[in-house]
Amino acid sequence: MTSSLPLLAGAALVAGLLGAPQTGATTTEHGRWAVSASRPQPVAMARPAAKTAVVADRDDVVERVAARGTPDQRHVLDYWTPRRMAAAVPIDLLGTAGMFGKPGVPLRQRAARTTGTRWNAGGSVTRTAGTRWNAGGSVTRTAGTRWNAGGSVTRTTGRVFLTLGGLDFVCSASSVRSTNKDLVVTAGHCVKDGTGAWADNWTFVPGYDRGRRPYGQFTARRMFVAGPWSRSADDSYDIGMVALNHRGGRHLGEVVGGQGIAFGTARGRQTHGFGFPAEPPYDGEHLVYCAGPVRDDPHGQTDDQGMRCDMTAGSSGGPWLSGFDVATGRGTITSVSSFKYSDDRGTMYGPYFGDVARELYTAAERS
Template identity: 45%
Template sequence: MRRSRRTTAGVLLAACALVTAGTQAAAAGTAPGRAAAPAVHTAAAAPADRQAVSDYWTPERMRAAAPLDLPAAAPGAPAAPVARGEVRTVAATAPAAGSPAAFPQQGGPWTGGGAVVKTSGRVFFTMQGRNASCSGDAVTSSNGSTVITAGHCVKYQGNWHTNWTFVPGYHDGQTPYGTWAATKTLSTPQWVASEDMNYDVGIAVVAPLGGKRLGDTVGGQGVQFNGPYNKPMYSFGFPAAAPYDGTKLIHCSGNSTKDFLLTKDHGLSCNMTGGSSGGPWFASFDEATGTGLQASVNSFGYTFLPNTMFGPYFGDEVKALYEQAQTS
């Protein structure tokens, strides 16, 4: 998860400096008033390339992959918030069943089983010469091969990540459902143009494995677009920075809020650390079945607001990204 190290004044300055829709469109090469298309990057398209990715991600490299932790922006700079660096240990308090609003959950291991254990997974990639990790989730799709993650987990600082692979059901170093190499990675035009945190969403289309599609193997969660704010949500991910180690699926739950700075984002009480970026947020989550409607991803936080995580709103722009992935 990405966390801003700026002062409150710096964050306010950055929030006020967010570019307008017209400026974003121009930066993306699209005229104001006309929506830019999601950006598509070709990853391991050929079978030989995918085999190379599979061979690259040995158990040792997976264990050694660092949780995505990016350099801090200069104080007061109008740049996107960056990776969470501060770690605060908070004792986990289990929520009462079916009542996340009454008992917010701070970073507890998920022991409920269900579909989320198979659809959630770790994401591994090489970013600017170093191996790193995020989280992701398999969702229902017409191509049966779609993984949703954070935008900064597919592209950052002008560079698309390489050796991109998804490991559903990862636990304790085990890959029970295999490793799935991306043939294409995509992100919103707003993220690609200016790293606007309101649109920090990425998608990977993964190749079949053993003759089966991802959805045929692990299933997929539903997706919700243009949903309400201030509702109960569950967040999942594989935080790998202390006090976590990336070996287990961690979750938080509680009533979501609306970000008071970036305005479009969801907030949730949560202390997950780096490596959880891209993990799914679910609305209408059923603890008994482990299913829900994905409505956001773990994205960023503010250092002046500890133990709170934020995720981008799944509006029309993310819907367009999802639809583009089906034809890629």
């Protein structure tokens, strides 16, 4: 498998280069750094473990305790000032400074064996790059349009703010219906840097819009990733789930609701993907969506499915909804935005939610 440049999975290397200390747990499986063929080898460092840092390893689930007590939660909430939120960036923007790959390379990318061609819509298919769309008709295919139709998705989808290697980054995520009413789903690399460090200062802002936080922000209390992602940064399992702390005594699900989630569904379905892309032509301040059928990875390097989508860095972790109802803004989460091939920037890929994703969800919703 050829090399890839992840949106967040380069941060362990950044931490090694900068010598930035971590405030949370950094112990990986078996107490050592693992090396993935698709990742640059991180620089191993001795890091202090926080008193709340606990890492548990199951067959296909790896978890870490985050901000549980009031002091830890307050630290995270105080950390994310409006200025810090505005300054947080997708990690690949560091590429423009020459730290990762070629300048200006967008999103988390993989090198494909074949050259992808851009998909040109014909007839009734709409293809845009950040234009406004108002409800009044169903757009069944779009490669990147601002969502203005309202509905539940505007509340359940939000931005994630996190720290890796002492640097602040952004992702996307969605509230999902669960037993504990506190669960969000996102990409694994928005929670843990593959074989490397866990994220710190993790917080979710549902309903984010132009800096506004209409439902407040929710800090992480427990974070989960799939075992194959933690062991080898396997993009087929780039899935993360985070159980959140209450806010004002209320669960996230009570405040904004949650989308449904399903596993082992039929492949190739019509899908709507949502997120907050932050690289041009987008600015991360608005909810954007793509829509269309998904297809298997034509390069055979992952078990993922791809959708025509122009969304850029910052949209990673955003939900992919099948059976989406544009009138209500509700659907069923069957994947999340994960990566793009470097020579096909018009297709976004997301992991297939199978048995491992189901086990991950079961562990997270019971936490």
